[in-house]
Amino acid sequence: MNKFNVVGKREPMLDALDKATGRARFTDDLSLPGMLYGKILRSPLPHAKILYVDLSGAEKATGVKAAISGKDIPKKKYGIVPMAKDEYALAIDKVRYIGDEVAAVVATSLDAAEEAISKIHVDYEELPAVFDPLEAMKPGAPIIHDEVPNNVSATIRKEFGDVEKAFAQSDFIFEDTFETQAVNHCPLEPQAALAMVDHSGKVTLWSSTQIPFFLRRNLATTLDIPESMVRIIKPKVGGGFGQKIDLYAKDFCAAFFAMKTKRPVKFVYEREEVFTSTRQRHPMHIQLKTGMKKDGTILAQQFKVVADGGAYNSTAPLMITLACFFIMLPYRIENLLFEGFHVYTNKPVGGAMRGHGIPQVRFAVEAQLDTIAEKMGIDPLDLRLKNAFQAGEPHPAKLLVQSCGFSDTLIKAAEEIGWKEKRGKLPFGRGVGLAGASFPSGVSNMSHISSGAVVKIERDGAITLLTGAADIGQGAETVISQIVAEELGVSLKEIRITAADTEITPLDPGTFGSGVTLRAGNAARIAAQVAKEKLFEAVAEKMEVEARDLEAKDHRIFVKANPEKGMSLEEAIKVYQYSDRPMPIIGRGSYQPPAKEPTTLLKEDGNFSPAYSFMTQAAEVEVDTRTGKVKVLKMVTAHDCGRAINPMLVEGQLEGSVVGGMGQALYEEVITEKGQVLNPSFLDYGIPTAMEVPPITSVEVETNDPEGPFGAKESGEGTQLSPAPAIINAIYDAIGVSFNSLPVTPERVLEALQKKDKR
Amino acid sequence: MKRILKLHVNGEDFEILTEIHKTLLEVLREDLGLTGTKRGCDLGTCGACTVLIDGKPHLSCLTLTADVQGKKITTIEGLAQDGQLHPLQKAFAEKGAIQCGFCTPGMILTAKALLDEDPHPSEEKVKKAISGNLCRCTGYVKIVDAILSVTDKSSES
Amino acid sequence: MRLPRFEYIEPRTLKEAANALAADSKGSVLLAGGTDLLVSMKQRVIQPKRVINLKTIPRLAYISNGKEGLRIGALTTLHDLSLSRTIREQYPALTEAAKEVGAYAHQVMGTIGGNLCQGNRCRFYNQSAFWRGVRRLCFKAGGEICHVVRKPKECHSTYCGDLAPVLMALDSRIKILGPHGERALPLKRLFTRDGKRPLSLKKGEVLKEILIPEPSGKTLYLKWRLRGSLEFPVVSLALHIEKGTNGAIEGARIIFSGVGPGPVEALEAEKMMVNGLLDEEMIEKVSDQAVREISPMRTSIHSPAFKRKIAGILLRQALEQMMKS
Structure with missing residues (x-):
């Protein structure tokens, strides 16, 4: 009631x-009298010194009001994490990926602006580039940022318990390597910004941002003006999923040109720019070692995670930290060692995306749990239930979990997918799988949060x-x-x-x-x-x-x-x-979210979120063993989001998140070749259409969190952590092949089936 | 090259002087101020710019404005009649089929064209009809529900 | 992405269009549905001086039954094709193919003529000007080299149309109007298999009509792509079989899309079928042979080996369906 x-x-x-x-008005729907239109010239090279930018051709073109390159802007670096600032709004010394911003123009029409950027000439000195993060970490690899000679721009090492001893005491040890792909957020609205400057010099910026106050800070920094001289207004925003957290060149350029020309200025990205020059989910290379006791207890886990960060940091230190912390739930793992590396490459830039660093590692853990269960002869559901964390338990990393419906989500998701009747019992080519996860409801104890x-x-x-x-x-x-x-x-x-x-x-x-x-x-x-x-x-x-x-x-x-x-x-x-x-x-x-145990997240252990949500995703799939195509027949999402303030919106969050997760399991990958994105379009980058979507059942597991307003917690983001492993585990059940890399395309399914036949 | 074009949009006649190489999307948004039609990919693969031309869904980003003179153009702004929302608009809002709303105008217009052609489509047919309208927020579940709910209502009456 | 500037012409007759095209065939393009053309123009893959709009010409969109078979006007939309009862009853494979092109709006806009005459596609070519600027200009775009096969002056772009395989399987003919009058030819002769100039249309020629002979035998269209909508075929197949009264095959046509510089007919595989009976053994033999006759290239994100595999699977599926029916 x-x-x-x-x-x-x-x-x-x-x-x-x-x-x-x-x-409803989105940023691109706004216009102001006398408004100018901007375009950005981007680097065609993955790594090069900028020798000279000749703007004269553009400046002379009809309708053009101004043109700038990196040397015209304040030499102020920005970045969403203050300790990891490494980016200029326009490249100053060199370009670091194909799509990096080199110059920009504003003109009285978009046609004129588009034409003008083709008239800018840039002399580059091409530098050796590196595209594979494992290569980039090796001595002698091309250095992408001079300040970071080994290309490793963020690291984390955390150990709880005694991992070495725990492995020695383990009855079984499992070691696997996993790879995940680059994924684009694909908000339907491309990034846009509109700026206006008043007589006092105050900048007003309408921006497709999901983080206006941070944008104000970053924009003021890059413009080199006081924060109080910047006002950010967020109109309707057409989806973000993390991609609209960062400041982009369009924000800076709109404001800078508005200051320069005293006219309103608008910049809107093309879809291709969204793919090449905003942010994407970090591809990861994950080595995972798990020690098990005979009774199914997870005794120890050891991770070595290398994240391909692309050319800049964006959220790097935070991302790699979250990847670490969120591997410590929803299972009880007394002994854990996590080593994470964020590595620069000459590729599109990684950033926050729904789940932020966690889905990749979650995929590794959940996929490995199913192979462990198989080898040990334990039901994967039982294995998860046995190790499921419970509310109020002491946590090795001092997380304070006051409400936890994880076991409930496992049981209910399993029931809803028909686990007992189906797991291991369906004909070859059909299977069910499930995977669990946990996510924070914001971060505690930082006053700017x-x-x-x-x-x-x-x-x-x-x-x-x-x-x-x-x-x-x-x-x-x-x-x-x-x-x-x-x-x-x-x-x-x-x-x-x-x-x-x-x-x-x-x-x-x-x-x-x-x-x-x-x-x-x-x-x-x-x-x-x-x-x-x-x-x-x-x-x-x-x-x-x-x-x-x-x-x-x-x-x-x-x-x-x-x-x-x-x-x-x-x-x-x-x-x-x-x-x-x-x-x-x-x-x-x-x-401010309280923290009973103080933590600064990046430096000290302790409770870092006021509340934790828990979830299980389950999938039933059918694999066409001739063509390799995987069809998802049903998805179940059981989510402990505390009390749902608006159950319809919570369902909407869960459904959208599950379908995004399906995309990452089966369809989506930003493919690059020598740093160039090969599929920067909706035609070639396959976000799911309505045709791909199976029936989705949302099971609410309500708990009442003492900290949440009316008991509410996170919903929707954590949901994207485990649809992919649930689907991969269902494929394992269906055809006996456990995939260690994403996405599982028909081509990979066929290859795997062929290999299996040969064995 | 500029030309005077006569357009019939949402029941109103317009005479505008505009560049011949402008797409209908650009003219609607820039010349007529009808920004409800969205630009999502500009290359005909997301459906956000869908408008109705003589009742059928068209990608306005791939339509030359000169080409649709004399035709009946309907954008999302013209869907409500005499202040009465179209049942699809109400259903989308009430059933939670709208999140960020960027795909919504194209989605609703596509659905309208479908229902005008076939007032009682199957769920599969609905999915197929909207499959060129991408949505990243909802997972389509509530969109399909909303469209089907309108077909239910019309069968009752 | 804005369209480049161009001169816009609205001819009143097809003859006028043909003359306008002939006057500057290199600098002019014909506009039908626009779903292919306008994308290429935005991406600056082509920058025509003149756009000749065919849609304002009356009486180019029709579906009519005559004594030689079915006549379809080149400007008939894919959506009208898919709604046509005549087509659904007599040539269901064509209905299927029309419903598989792009999505709803593409079918409403796209025309049968435009679909047949669509440009060949390549992952190095169908990209924005910025994207292509990262590499050397390819042969198709006016440069010297091909990024698919490193040989100069050859283009390996792929034909990805959905309708051509079916219409060829149905043994369709086309009517073409040029400045010097009309000519008719088998549809398959429209395609040159030259990636750079994939169509055999001569200066000023416009596709006017498609003629499908009286229905005979059975035709199937199977399309394979990753998602259930929007995408071009990774591989698609039209299969047509005519059987005699004794059940033996009298004629067969096997035509693929997505695996060559034009629609690819597996002629040797077709020959193998004639006078034979459709059984497991033949299915095995024929599908093994057919995939040897196609030449998929790395023109999309899917590997040639995979395309070949899928082509074989599609043919096997189609033959099995035929066997069962």
């Missing part, structure tokens, strides 16, 4: 009708909510509004929300690390509580009761113990006004 009025309801997104009618909110109770009873949260299509604004509506006892339609404008809305770290609902939701809830308390004070005084005995619900304020005794919200507001209290009735909330 839902004891809430708004929380837990399947409410449509607040902006759904705007999006269904074409009224705080959220603020303001809630104003208006004279007519409507509620104004200001939040910095960046809705990129997941429905954050709706969910946060539901939280506020619930807290104030009003309906969702009473909430007027303004979000993600760095000048108007309070600080928020943005959409990453699955912390939005928890962080911004808690901040908004606190703000609502503060506003409510102010109102309660006045009402309590008038009714001669204690404020703490009051409750707000159904648009009324009343005495909890005697609901008849109360008044409407409008009356309450009047009471407040006539009590000579100051208007407006306003509540402010700031929320």
